[in-house]
Amino acid sequence: MERFRRTSSPPERARLALVGSGDAAQARKRPSIGRAAETFQSKLIASFRGVRRRPSGEALSQAGSSPFFNAFFRLPNELHIHILSELSIADLLALRRTSRALNDLITACGPALVRFWVKHKMGTLHTRLYPPPAPNEADLHYLLAMRRRHIASVRLTRELAKFVLKDTLRHTNERQRQMWTSVYEKMIPLVFGVGYFLEEHRRAILIRDLGRIRPRSHIGYDICTTPAITNVERKILRKLDAPLRLQFFYMYCFIVQVLARKLRPPTYAGSVEKVLRGWSRKPACAEDIAFVLVLGGVGQVAKLLACQNYSERQRLLHAFITRMSPHESVHWRKHWRDAGVTSPALLDDIPCSSIGITQLDQIWEPLVAEMMGVESRTYTEQEKERYEQVRASRNYLNELMGYDILRGRPADADDSGDEGHDDM
Numbered sequence: 001m002e003r004f005r006r007t008s009s010p011p012e013r014a015r016l017a018l019v020g021s022g023d024a025a026q027a028r029k030r031p032s033i034g035r036a037a038e039t040f041q042s043k044l045i046a047s048f049r050g051v052r053r054r055p056s057g058e059a060l061s062q063a064g065s066s067p068f069f070n071a072f073f074r075l076p077n078e079l080h081i082h083i084l085s086e087l088s089i090a091d092l093l094a095l096r097r098t099s100r101a102l103n104d105l106i107t108a109c110g111p112a113l114v115r116f117w118v119k120h121k122m123g124t125l126h127t128r129l130y131p132p133p134a135p136n137e138a139d140l141h142y143l144l145a146m147r148r149r150h151i152a153s154v155r156l157t158r159e160l161a162k163f164v165l166k167d168t169l170r171h172t173n174e175r176q177r178q179m180w181t182s183v184y185e186k187m188i189p190l191v192f193g194v195g196y197f198l199e200e201h202r203r204a205i206l207i208r209d210l211g212r213i214r215p216r217s218h219i220g221y222d223i224c225t226t227p228a229i230t231n232v233e234r235k236i237l238r239k240l241d242a243p244l245r246l247q248f249f250y251m252y253c254f255i256v257q258v259l260a261r262k263l264r265p266p267t268y269a270g271s272v273e274k275v276l277r278g279w280s281r282k283p284a285c286a287e288d289i290a291f292v293l294v295l296g297g298v299g300q301v302a303k304l305l306a307c308q309n310y311s312e313r314q315r316l317l318h319a320f321i322t323r324m325s326p327h328e329s330v331h332w333r334k335h336w337r338d339a340g341v342t343s344p345a346l347l348d349d350i351p352c353s354s355i356g357i358t359q360l361d362q363i364w365e366p367l368v369a370e371m372m373g374v375e376s377r378t379y380t381e382q383e384k385e386r387y388e389q390v391r392a393s394r395n396y397l398n399e400l401m402g403y404d405i406l407r408g409r410p411a412d413a414d415d416s417g418d419e420g421h422d423d424m
Contacts, residue, residue: 073101080105081112089147092140107140114138122146125189129196129239149199152299153192156255157184159305160191163258164397183401190251190400193240195298197248200236201363202294203340204229209355210346221326225287226356228366237367246379246387247400249368254396256360259289259301263317265310284317286360291321294357295339326351 096103118132161184264283307313323329333347371378390399
């Protein structure tokens with residue numbers, strides 16, 4: 001353990017000071033492997049700690065003058081790719097912020113990193129819904145976008161799990177909770193598929209409504225309600241697995257159920273209690289829920305469900321709707337850019353556009369109803385009969401989990417036991 005210390009003991013330093021000039025070369029021998037490993041770790045940690053304290057020019061000069069970085073940058077490109085492939089995306093982002101040299105190195109290795117992640121770490125659902133770019137056009141933006149989608153899906157799945165555990169499994173045994181844990185892992189790809197459907201739905205309506213030539217009399221930002229876009233949704237649905245399309249649809253219906261329930265005040269409270277607690281505001285209408293689903297996606301839904309009480313959810317919903325308006329928000333361009341409008345010309349067109357949001361009951365449901373029609377051969381008669389039963393009972397979660405977790409209690413029943421513990 002003595003050789004892993006940063007400095008030698010005083011007797012050791014005194015002995016080295018008495019060594020003659022003939023033994024100087026022997027005293028300056030190469031450090032051991034343990035000391036080299038400690039030096040590597042300390043320098044790497046120091047670079048992370050100093051990234052926010054040092055200016056970028058100073059960090060770049062220190063990185064260029066460091067013997068460790070000089071030796072690291074002289075390694076072959078294959079070794080750079082092998083080392084960076086073992087890091088997570090969060091570590092890659094931290095390294096990019098360390099210095100300009102490391103940022104350039106990671107950017108240069110971007111195509112190889114994308115190929116590695118697509119081949120070894122991404123599932124077939126991710127690559128089917130979001131095909132990777134060509135090898136010569138791949139960059140880190142693809143990995144960062146996939147990471148954002150995955151994080152949003154995990155957050156929404158976690159909030160749905162909290163909703164079920166708090167409302168339906170409060171008095172159940174440990175075995176049922178373990179069963180729910182296994183189904184929680186099954187829900188993540190389903191939520192990811194729902195996020196893909198909503199993202200493509202949003203892209204379709206933005207392409208339809210932005211960039212068109214309009215008469216001068218119709219200039220003005222407006223959000224209106226439009227009917228279903230069944231033909232576009234049919235093309236979107238083709239990318240989803242045929243055996244799991246109904247599962248994706250049931251997951252979407254369950255998300256809408258939970259969101260609608262959380263955006264209304266508790267039904268057990270009287271009129272006086274609603275006024276005292278600040279619940280006098282009307283619950284969110286179907287147009288507001290459709291606005292959040294289409295323009296916000298699963299990420300914004302997860303943020304709404306993460307709020308602790310009804311009042312916070314109402315404030316966040318109102319803030320999300322108003323910040324998209326060019327007349328009510330200064331940073332509306334940033335929020336529309338987050339929604340997928342990246343073209344400066346299209347951003348300039350938003351204050352003069354009328355954007356149509358599909359009605360809540362016209363999203364996905366008319367397409368599935370058409371596929372379940374009498375003349376349609378997409379599903380068997382047993383599947384059509386089961387679909388009618390699920391639609392009548394609205395027990396979408398039971399159908400997803402494979403057993404009656406709610407014990408006959410629908411997901412949109414009275415939530416008297418939910419909001420009673422919230423500080424509203």
